[in-house]
Amino acid sequence: CSRCEPRLPVLLVYEVGGISGVLEALVPFLKKYFHLITMKEFLESKDRFAAQVKAVYVWWQRPIIDRELLKSLPNLKVIANSGVGMDHLDLKLISEFGVRMVNTPQAVCNSTADTGMALLLAAARRLVEGHQTAVSPDTKYFLSNWLGEEVSGATLGIIGMGRIGYKVAQRAKAFDMKILYHNRNRRRKDEELVVGAYYCEKIEDLLQQSDFVMLVVTLTPQTYKLIGKKEFELMKPTAILINISRGQVVDQDMMVEALKTGIIKGAAMDVTYPEPLPRDHPLLQLKNVIITPHLGCKTHRSYFMITEEAVQNILAVLSGLPMSSEVLPD
Numbered sequence: 001c002s003r004c005e006p007r008l009p010v011l012l013v014y015e016v017g018g019i020s021g022v023l024e025a026l027v028p029f030l031k032k033y034f035h036l037i038t039m040k041e042f043l044e045s046k047d048r049f050a051a052q053v054k055a056v057y058v059w060w061q062r063p064i065i066d067r068e069l070l071k072s073l074p075n076l077k078v079i080a081n082s083g084v085g086m087d088h089l090d091l092k093l094i095s096e097f098g099v100r101m102v103n104t105p106q107a108v109c110n111s112t113a114d115t116g117m118a119l120l121l122a123a124a125r126r127l128v129e130g131h132q133t134a135v136s137p138d139t140k141y142f143l144s145n146w147l148g149e150e151v152s153g154a155t156l157g158i159i160g161m162g163r164i165g166y167k168v169a170q171r172a173k174a175f176d177m178k179i180l181y182h183n184r185n186r187r188r189k190d191e192e193l194v195v196g197a198y199y200c201e202k203i204e205d206l207l208q209q210s211d212f213v214m215l216v217v218t219l220t221p222q223t224y225k226l227i228g229k230k231e232f233e234l235m236k237p238t239a240i241l242i243n244i245s246r247g248q249v250v251d252q253d254m255m256v257e258a259l260k261t262g263i264i265k266g267a268a269m270d271v272t273y274p275e276p277l278p279r280d281h282p283l284l285q286l287k288n289v290i291i292t293p294h295l296g297c298k299t300h301r302s303y304f305m306i307t308e309e310a311v312q313n314i315l316a317v318l319s320g321l322p323m324s325s326e327v328l329p330d
């Protein structure tokens, strides 16, 4: 009967709470705009819900969007992805089903740039080793030969000056760093002036000149293993690599080699492949490495803003209004 049917558009999420579920705190907000169903509820009542689901909210890679799911949702209009990275989605497949895709780039840029800067500072000043020293029972405390690097005046090379890269540049400017950046195309001329960044057309130039290299590109076939043997060899032996993009942007075996043999000085990574690394992975044995568990944009504020941005985008698609963050298959 029509009275039993949900009056709000039906939004499918993987689950609520738990390891892979939408944060419970966000559910009241989502429920203002949608009739929310979980994957479990959907699978239990496919006959009831299949034709009603208008949108899916992919919360950190769940649910997995495959052909079978797309086939079972004939009136699906839009898939909203939390965060900015879409490498876990088959964009071509989704568009074949006439479904639009949106992400939430505004919501994540400050928090992810903070993570990049935090890693840069932590690696430069050996914060993790420092912490381990401070809490260790049998350590001589004031080791005068245990010096870090100064960030002010050092050169930061940003590979991938998109929204997040630009936020990193703003932070680096406040630290008096010299900023270089590389994009495939120079399309940030106004912003270059604001932060005082220099464009390197060739990635090689940036690698040779930078004291810190930060990876902020999205993972695409073009950026897969962008940093490999040749690129490590171009970097200064004193350089520190920071990765806040995706693990696969770096050839990880080559990175282990570069870190072990002193081709570069250190690395700080919020992303690896796989995540997490197997416990016996050589990267976990190295002292000149900091690894964080994809903290990226994980702040209370960002998580709320992500959901706000996703909701705005979904509602815009459903009502045929323009929206800010459509992702096209190419």
Ligand SMILES: O=C(O)C(=O)CO
Pocket: 082, 083, 084, 085, 086, 108, 112, 294, 295, 296, 297, 298
């Ligand atoms: O936005 C993303 O895709 C991220 O990984 C941020 O942590």
